[in-house]
Amino acid sequence: MRYLIFDFSDGDDGIASFEAMASTRADEHAAVLAEAQQVLDWAHRRFPNRHGPVEEGHAWDHELLTQQEEGGWLTVTLTLSASTEFADAFLAVYADVDD
Numbered sequence: 001m002r003y004l005i006f007d008f009s010d011g012d013d014g015i016a017s018f019e020a021m022a023s024t025r026a027d028e029h030a031a032v033l034a035e036a037q038q039v040l041d042w043a044h045r046r047f048p049n050r051h052g053p054v055e056e057g058h059a060w061d062h063e064l065l066t067q068q069e070e071g072g073w074l075t076v077t078l079t080l081s082a083s084t085e086f087a088d089a090f091l092a093v094y095a096d097v098d099d
Contacts, residue, residue, distance in 0.1 A: 003032045018058065053081075
């Protein structure tokens with residue numbers, strides 16, 4: 001990952017979360033979105049048919065936001081909610097996560 005570096009937090013409710021944010025100029029926006037899509041593609045492949053609210057028993061869920069900022073900057077935020085099983089698999093693949 002060049003743009004997205006995930007922060008990890010482990011909730012008291014057994015649901016972990018990973019959040020990454022990148023702010024770039026418009027010419028780099030597609031590269032950031034490609035990284036986000038790479039993560040989502042991995043999650044769908046590794047945990048097929050297990051996407052949805054984690055508190056309802058799914059392995060993972062996500063929110064992807066893009067926002068136009070002043071000065072021509074674009075901000076992308078990708079947040080993943082994760083079961084313990086998903087969190088362990090995610091950390092094994094994306095080891096550069098900050099906790």
